[in-house]
Structure formats: C-alpha cells, structure tokens
Amino acid sequence: MSPAFSLVGRIFSSRTLWISLIVVVLASTLPLYVSGYILGLLTIAYYFGVFSMAWDLLFGFANEVNFGPTFLIGLGAYTAGILDNLYQPPILLCLIAGALAAVTGGVVLALPALRVRGPYFGLTTLVAVLMLQNFVVVAAGLTGGEIGLTVPDVISIDDKVNYWIALGFMTVSGLILYGIARSPVGLILQASGQDAVQAGALGFNVTKHKLAAFIISAFFSGLAGALLVFYLGAASVGTFIDVTVGVQVIIAAVIGGRRTILGAVLGSIFLIGANEALRPLGDLSTFIVSAMALVVVLLFPSGLLGLLTRTKEAV
Amino acid sequence: MLFWQILIDGFAISALYALGATGFTLIFGVSGVLNLSHGALMVAAVVAAWVAGGDLGVGSYLGATIGVLVGLALTMLTYFAVVRPLQLTRKIREQEKEIFILTATLLWGIMIQELIAYLYTNNAKTVLPIVEGVVMIAGVRTPANEIFTAVICWLVIGLLWLLVNRTRAGKAVLAASMNARGVTLLGIELSFVYVAVWAIYGVLVGIAGVLLGMFLGVSSYSVGPLTASAFSIVVLGGLGSVSGSLIAAYVVGYLETITAYLVSPAYRTIPALLLLVFVMYVRPRGLLGRR
Numbered sequence: 146m147s148p149a150f151s152l153v154g155r156i157f158s159s160r161t162l163w164i165s166l167i168v169v170v171l172a173s174t175l176p177l178y179v180s181g182y183i184l185g186l187l188t189i190a191y192y193f194g195v196f197s198m199a200w201d202l203l204f205g206f207a208n209e210v211n212f213g214p215t216f217l218i219g220l221g222a223y224t225a226g227i228l229d230n231l232y233q234p235p236i237l238l239c240l241i242a243g244a245l246a247a248v249t250g251g252v253v254l255a256l257p258a259l260r261v262r263g264p265y266f267g268l269t270t271l272v273a274v275l276m277l278q279n280f281v282v283v284a285a286g287l288t289g290g291e292i293g294l295t296v297p298d299v300i301s302i303d304d305k306v307n308y309w310i311a312l313g314f315m316t317v318s319g320l321i322l323y324g325i326a327r328s329p330v331g332l333i334l335q336a337s338g339q340d341a342v343q344a345g346a347l348g349f350n351v352t353k354h355k356l357a358a359f360i361i362s363a364f365f366s367g368l369a370g371a372l373l374v375f376y377l378g379a380a381s382v383g384t385f386i387d388v389t390v391g392v393q394v395i396i397a398a399v400i401g402g403r404r405t406i407l408g409a410v411l412g413s414i415f416l417i418g419a420n421e422a423l424r425p426l427g428d429l430s431t432f433i434v435s436a437m438a439l440v441v442v443l444l445f446p447s448g449l450l451g452l453l454t455r456t457k458e459a460v
Numbered sequence: 461m462l463f464w465q466i467l468i469d470g471f472a473i474s475a476l477y478a479l480g481a482t483g484f485t486l487i488f489g490v491s492g493v494l495n496l497s498h499g500a501l502m503v504a505a506v507v508a509a510w511v512a513g514g515d516l517g518v519g520s521y522l523g524a525t526i527g528v529l530v531g532l533a534l535t536m537l538t539y540f541a542v543v544r545p546l547q548l549t550r551k552i553r554e555q556e557k558e559i560f561i562l563t564a565t566l567l568w569g570i571m572i573q574e575l576i577a578y579l580y581t582n583n584a585k586t587v588l589p590i591v592e593g594v595v596m597i598a599g600v601r602t603p604a605n606e607i608f609t610a611v612i613c614w615l616v617i618g619l620l621w622l623l624v625n626r627t628r629a630g631k632a633v634l635a636a637s638m639n640a641r642g643v644t645l646l647g648i649e650l651s652f653v654y655v656a657v658w659a660i661y662g663v664l665v666g667i668a669g670v671l672l673g674m675f676l677g678v679s680s681y682s683v684g685p686l687t688a689s690a691f692s693i694v695v696l697g698g699l700g701s702v703s704g705s706l707i708a709a710y711v712v713g714y715l716e717t718i719t720a721y722l723v724s725p726a727y728r729t730i731p732a733l734l735l736l737v738f739v740m741y742v743r744p745r746g747l748l749g750r751r
Contacts, residue, residue, distance in 0.1 A: 210559045257737070261744040264494050267562060268695050269740055271688060272733050279730055339555060388684050392570060399563060432574035439567040442560060443545055446552045 161450075162323065165407050169316050176305040184308045188376060190417035191311040195318045195369035197397040197409030199362040202322055204395075205404030206331055207358045208338025209259075213270030214366060214394045216254065216277050219386035221247035221367025226294045226380040227287060236298055240371045247367020248360055255359040259352055271388070278386050293381030300375045307376055314372060315410065318365050323406045325361060334358055335404075396438040402448025411449050464598040466714075466721050472606045474713025475613035476672055480686070481693040481705040482617060483664030489637040489700030490657045493543055493561055497569030498665070499686030500576075501538065505531030505669030506678050507576050510585040520588040524670045527587065531666025532659065534572070539658040542568050569683060577680040587673035609671045616667055617706070620660070633657055637700065685729075692736045698749025707747060711735070 176184055200214045225243030228234065254273050261269060281288045288294055301307055325331055336344040337351040345351050374380045384390065393416060401412025416434065423430030445452055480502065487493050495501075509527025512518050518526070542564050546552070552560055589605040596602070624630040636643045636653045644650050672678060678686070693712050697704030712732045720728045739746065 204559070208556065208559065210562055257741045261740055264558070264562065264699070265695060265740060265744055268691055269737065272692070272736055275688065275729070276733055276737075279727075279733075283726070339553075389570075392566065395563065396567070428574050428578040432571050432578065435567045435570040435574065439542070439564060439571065442564045442567065443542070443549075446549070446560065 159327070161405075161407060165319070169312065173309065173312055176308055181304040184304045186417055186421055187414070188304075188308050188311040189373070190414045191315040191410070192369050192373045192376070193394070193397060193417060194315050194410035194413040195365055196394045197401065197413050198319060198322050198406050199365040199369070200394050201398045201401075201403065201406055201409045202326060202334075202358055203362050204398065205406070206326055206334040206338060207355050208335075209355065209358075210267045211270045211362075212267045212388075212395075213254070213272075213274040213391060215386045215388070215391040216270065216273040217247045217251055217363045217366035218370035218390075218394075219274075219277055219281070219382075220250040221370035222374045222380050222385045223281065223288060223294070224367075225371035226296050226374045229296050229298055229375075230294060233297060236300060236375055239375070240368060243371030243374075244364055244368040247363045247370065250367075251359050251363025252356070255356055259355055259359070274386065274388055274391060278382055281382055281386060289381070291382060293379055293383075295379045296374055298375065299378050300372075310372070311376070314369070318369070319407060319410065322361070322365065326404075326406050330354065330357070396434065400438050400441050400448055402450035402452075403446070405448065405450045408448050408450030415449070461599060462721060464600045466717050468597055468600055468602055468606070469721075470710075470714040470717035472610045472675070473717060474710040475610040476668060476675060477689065477693055477713050478706045478709035479613040479616060479664060479671070480668040481690045481697070481709050482620065482702055483661040483668070484690045485694045485697070485700055485702055485705045486637075486664075487657055487661045488694065489702070490633060491543075491547075491654050492558070494558075494565070494691070495538065495543075495661075496562055496566040496687055496691075497538055497542075497572060498690050499683040499688075500569035500572035501531055501534050501662075501665045502669035502672060502686055503576060503678050503680060503683050504534050504572055505666045506587060506673030507580055507585060509587045509670045509673055511580070513588045520590050523588060524590060524674075527670040527673070528663065528666030531669050532662035535658060535662030535665055538565070538568060539655070569687065573680045573683040580680075582680050584677045584679040585673065586677035587670060589674045605674055609675050612667070612671060616664065620664070623660075629656060633660075689729075692732065695746055696736055696739055698746030701746070701748040704746055704748030 172187075175187070196214055196218055199217075200211060203209045203211045221243035224246035225239040228242050229236070229239045254270065257269065259266070282290050285291070300310060326334075333344065333349050333354050336347070337349065337354055341351050370385060373385075377384070397412035397416045398409045399412070400415060401410065402408030419434050419437070420430060423433055426433070441448060480498075484495065484498055487495060505527045508530035509523045512526040513520055513523030516523075543561060546557060546561050546564055589603075589608070591604045591608045593604045594601050595604050595607060597607075622630075624634050632643060632648050632653055633656060635646075635648075636650065636657075640650060643653065669678075672686075689712070693708045694705050696712065697706070697708030712735075715732045715735065716728050719731050
C-alpha cells in the first residue's frame with residue numbers, strides 16, 4: 146500500500162473521527178428544527194472553531210505558543226474586506242486574497258519568530274498583533290479605523306445557507322488539519338516541539354516543519370477570517386484583531402483539549418455558547434469563562450476531549 | 461525648553477517602567493516564570509489604593525499603603541493558587557509547563573481585570589498623590605509628584621540591589637537564579653527562596669502600581685498594555701538580567717516620550733515595538749541577556 150493510502154487509512158481508522166463525522170451529519174440537519182438565532186451562534190462558533198484548530202496545530206504539536214492568532218485572522222479578514230470594499234471582485238477572489246495575505250503575513254512573522262524560542266516567540270507574535278492593530282487605526286482611510294469596515298457584499302442572507310457553509314468549511318478544515326496532525330509530518334512536529342535538538346539530530350529539518358505548520362495555520366486562520374467578514378458584513382478591530390479575541394481563541398483550544406485538533410471545535414462551541422448564556426451578567430461573564438478555562442488548565446490539562454476519550458498523558 | 465521637558469518627563473516615566481520590569485525579570489531569573497498577570501496585579505493595587513483613598517477616605521498615605529499590601533497579597537495568591545500547582549503537577553510534561561504557566565497567568569490576569577471592571581467600572585482611576593504642587597526645573601513646570609515618583613522608584617531599586625547583593629537571604633536568591641541545584645546542595649530550601657522572591661515581586665508590583673496610579677492613572681483597559689510593556693522591556697534588556705531591564709526601561713521610556721512630544725501621542729508605542737522586533741531579530745537574548 147502506498148504511503149498516501151496508509152495515511153488515509155490511519156486517519157479513517159480513528160474512532161474519534163468517525164464519531165465526529167456522525168456529529169457533523171447530525172449537525173447539518175439542525176437548520177430543519179432549530180431557530181435562526183441558534184444557527185447564527187453556531188455559525189460564528191464554527192468559524193471560531195477553525196481559528197482554534199489552526200492555533201492548536203502550532204501549540205499542541207509544534208509546542209509554539211502563538212499569542213497572535215488574530216494577526217493572521219485579522220490580515221485575512223481585512224484584506225478580503227478592503228478588496229471587496231474598493232473593487233467588488235467576485236467574493237471567491239476576495240477569499241483567496243485574504244488567505245494569501247495571511248500566509249504571506251505568517252511567513253514574514255515566522256521567519257524571525259522561529260529563530261527565537263518559547264516566551265520570545267510568544268512575545269514576537271504578540272507584538273505583531275499590536276502593530277497590526279496600530280496600523281489599522283492609523284490607516285483609517287483604508288481600513289475604517291476604530292469605527293470598522295463595512296463590506297458591500299455578503300455570501301448569503303439566508304441563515305441556513307450561511308450555517309451550512311460554515312459547517313462545511315469547518316468540516317473540511319478539520320479533516321485536513323486532523324490529517325496533518327496524524328500524519329508523519331504531525332509526528333515530526335511533535336518531536337520538534339518536545340526536543341528540537343534531538344529531532345534535528347535524527348535528521349529532521351525542524352525549522353522547515355515549523356514553518357510549514359505556521360503556513361498551514363495561517364492559511365486556515367486567514368480563510369476563516371475572510372469568510373467570517375462576509376458572514377458578518379463588517380470588520381472591526383474589536384472583532385478580529387484585538388488581543389482579547391486572540392485570548393478567546395486560545396481559551397477555546399485549551400478548554401477543548403490541546404493536541405486534539407477536534408477538541409478545539411468543542412471548546413469554541415462551548416465558549417460561544419457560554420458567552421451568550423452569561424451575557425446578562427455583563428463583565429462578569431468573561432470572568433466566569435476565564436475562571437472555567439483556568440480550572441481546566443489547572444485540573445484537567447488535557448481538556449474536554451481529553452476527558453471524554455480518556456487518553457492518558459504520558460508523565 | 462522642549463528638550464528639558466522630554467528629558468524630565470522621560471526620566472520619570474522610565475523610572476516607573478524600570479521598577480515595574482525589575483520584579484518581572486527577577487521572578488523569571490529565579491523561578492523561570494513569566495507572569496502574564498503582571499499588568500492586572502498592578503491595576504489591582506491602583507484600584508485598592510483608589511478605593512481606600514477615595515471611598516473609605518483614609519488619606520493618601522494609608523491609601524497608598526493599602527494599595528501596596530493588596531498588590532502583595534494578590535501576587536502571593538497568584539503564586540500559591542496558579543503558578544505553584546502547575547509547577548508541582550505531574551499531569552503535564554516538564555518541558556510543557558512553561559507554556560501552561562503562560563496560559564494560566566494570562567487567564568488569571570483576565571479574571572482580575574474583568575472583576576475590577578465589574579466591581580469598579582472601566583473608568584480611569586487616579587490615586588491621590590502623596591506630594592502636591594509644582595516645581596520649576598530648568599524652566600519646565602514639573603509636578604512635584606513626578607519627582608517624587610522618580611525618587612521613590614530609584615530608592616526602591618537601590619534597596620533591592622542592597623538586599624540582593626549585601627544580605628544573606630538576597631545572596632541565596634541571586635545564587636538560585638544562577639544555579640538552582642547548586643543552592644539546594646548548599647542546604648538552602650529552594651521553596652523558601654521562591655516564596656521570598658514572589659514576596660519581593662509583590663511589593664515591587666504594588667509600589668509600581670500605586671505610583672503609576674498617582675502619576676498617570678489607570679483603568680482596567682491598561683492591563684494588557686502594562687503587561688506587554690513590562691514583557692517587552694524585559695525581553696529587550698535580556699530575560700533575567702536586572703541591569704539589562706533598567707537600561708531597556710530607559711530606552712523604551714525615552715523613545716515613547718520623544719515620539720509623543722515630537723510626532724504624535726497616537727504613535728507613542730510604535731517605535732518601541734519596532735525596536736523590539738529588530739532586537740529580537742539580530743540579538744534574540746536581548747541587550748544583556750545570558751544564554
């Protein structure tokens with residue numbers, strides 16, 4: 146059997162994946178009996194799930210803590226939004242441009258950032274977010290500044306269509322990211338994350354693999370960001386770039402279960418749902434959600450999915 | 461005139477940055493922890509001093525003291541409730557603990573920030589200054605409070621230097637930052653050293669916070685920027701190097717002041733961020749960092 150086939154075989158032999166696929170099929174029937182309000186929440190949660198899965202690839206596998214997921218998301222979202230605002234090309238073109246911009250930004254960020262380790266890497270990514278945020282505010286003529294950017298086109302005005310697009314996009318992204326994580330590339334990433342020197346001594350090009358992980362993560366973050374712009378019909382610093390948005394992405398991935406990819410989706414749905422349910426409490430809602438995330442980090446470091454599948458962490 | 465203005469304002473702001481960053485780099489040097497709730501602890505100290513001085517009306521001295529004490533208490537809580545359990549747990553691999561501590565302290569910081577926003581709103585809070593009035597220095601009208609801030613900052617940094625270099629306990633701390641295993645071999649209980657360092661850090665955070673509250677005022681929105689500025693100063697100076705952070709604090713403080721006065725306050729933070737990226741690229745361990 147060729148390596149490609151054995152890889153496909155390995156991905157589809159996973160029980161978690163089959164359960165997830167059944168859940169996706171069930172989820173695709175939701176529009177038949179659920180209100181538009183819940184569909185809208187889930188649509189956002191699904192895009193958020195892609196953000197978190199892309200982040201988990203870097204954190205859980207490459208062991209790089211990226212405090213700037215919103216740098217990549219924001220680049221994708223704003224590129225697509227600005228392009229649509231200026232020239233109104235077909236939406237597909239805007240989406241591609243958004244994804245490409247995020248990948249380019251990811252490479253520009255990763256090249257210096259991967260020279261440094263651990264906390265330094267985290268800080269570099271954090272600085273990137275702050276700079277992008279400053280740029281958006283300063284270049285207000287192009288980006289709408291602090292008020293935000295409205296996009297003339299949307300993909301669809303139908304709740305159900307939007308929901309299915311989000312679900313489909315999340316499923317495809319999830320399959321690809323999960324496949325990468327389970328492939329030999331994922332193993333090498335994990336090895337480089339745990340001991341870069343030893344992985345290098347075994348003949349693996351650590352930098353190349355981490356760069357690849359960064360590019361993949363950037364691609365999905367940017368594309369998801371661009372799609373979310375055309376769902377919301379607007380982009381603003383507060384929804385796409387602000388550090389607090391990045392923190393939410395991180396919380397979702399951590400609650401869901403690190404190094405599981407699919408857990409990130411679970412975490413996102415939980416997070417968006419909890420934020421919505423606790424909305425009447427105002428500022429206290431973020432407090433409660435953060436506290437829950439902290440409890441998960443302290444007591445169940447392998448997250449929700451880790452609890453469900455009971456995969457033992459090696460000590 | 462403008463030159464003197466920048467020189468004086470920059471000096472006071474930089475002194476404050478230096479004090480804030482010193483504690484941050486100290487705990488990293490000794491226990492390897494990067495505390496991302498740093499900004500939240502500072503803001504909590506300010507809010508405590510503000511509540512004590514304003515609502516409870518205990519006066520500026522007692523208010524400031526209460527602020528510092530609350531900063532200290534919260535810092536110790538951070539250590540015992542968040543950092544220590546993660547350091548001791550066996551559920552997480554040793555080499556992944558750093559990342560978990562980063563994430564956990566970040567979440568802890570957000571919790572403090574949101575609780576403050578919930579209880580005392582997002583409005584900016586200014587602590588009653590201990591000294592009032594205006595002094596003329598080289599033709600520049602300088603608030604006496606600004607001078608007071610700079611003096612206290614340097615006094616505390618000086619005391620810290622004496623403590624670390626001249627006392628037995630301080631020398632143990634210094635030794636622990638160089639080689640933790642060596643210290644235990646000499647019969648010094650490492651966990652005492654950690655608690656001592658966190659206590660020192662708590663006092664520094666409290667003082668820096670209260671001074672910041674008197675000088676500029678803070679709101680719960682300042683949490684992120686405060687952590688980010690301490691983090692960038694410390695990285696610029698070299699993680700774990702106290703003298704490096706002092707230099708870096710002055711570089712960042714003056715860069716920001718010059719930009720604010722000569723270009724526009726809106727661009728205040730940008731040159732420092734660019735410098736940080738540049739330094740990380742050419743010299744990732746910072747100005748005076750150890751390998």
